[in-house]
């Protein structure tokens with residue numbers, strides 16, 4: 001059976017990765033969390049003092065970008081690909097609220113996007129891939145055979161994200177999480193380079209009132225129609 005590219009875009013915490021992961025597993029496809037790559041660059045920027053609460057040295061970060069290597073390595077016991085920044089597993093570190101607070105700023109930098117998009121396109125060279133993010137159907141794979149645009153109400157998104165962070169053991173306030181989700185969505189959809197917009201040929205799914213199984217079934221139906 002021929003393999004396709006499935007692009008799943010949408011706002012923060014709309015549950016893109018949960019369903020994308022399941023779908024990739026079911027189809028025997030590669031799953032790529034493109035947000036993890038932007039988070040890894042952000043962690044690099046934080047660790048090297050290019051960004052903090054009081055300053056953002058864009059030029060310094062751009063100059064140092066050639067020192068950033070991002071890889072995914074499959075962890076068999078977790079049945080999940082983890083992110084490595086310069087050969088160090090950073091899977092846990094990149095998910096903190098601190099990284100979330102800077103990631104959308106770092107993601108506005110065209111040089112950062114250029115480098116990551118190039119790497120993402122290589123990963124999809126042989127198709128058979130499910131990638132989630134903000135610009136996958138519009139910029140990374142404009143010719144993807146199936147494009148999904150996920151939406152959910154602001155409250156649903158913040159609740160999901162809060163739950164996720166609490167389950168990881170992070171001590172966070174719900175209001176703080178809500179604020180971060182809203183701010184990121186605003187920056188991501190208003191930036192100049194590759195803003196988050198629904199691709200013309202994307203199918204929109206509002207999953208505020210859908211279970212994970214319902215989302216999976218719906219997308220699988222669309223995949224089967226495409227194949």
Ligand code: C5P
Nearest residue numbers: 034035036038103104107133134135184
């Ligand atoms: O998907 P996740 O919420 O982990 O993404 C973190 C951030 O990375 C987003 O808020 C956005 O700023 C950036 N991002 C992006 N383009 C992508 C994926 C993520 O700009 N394709």
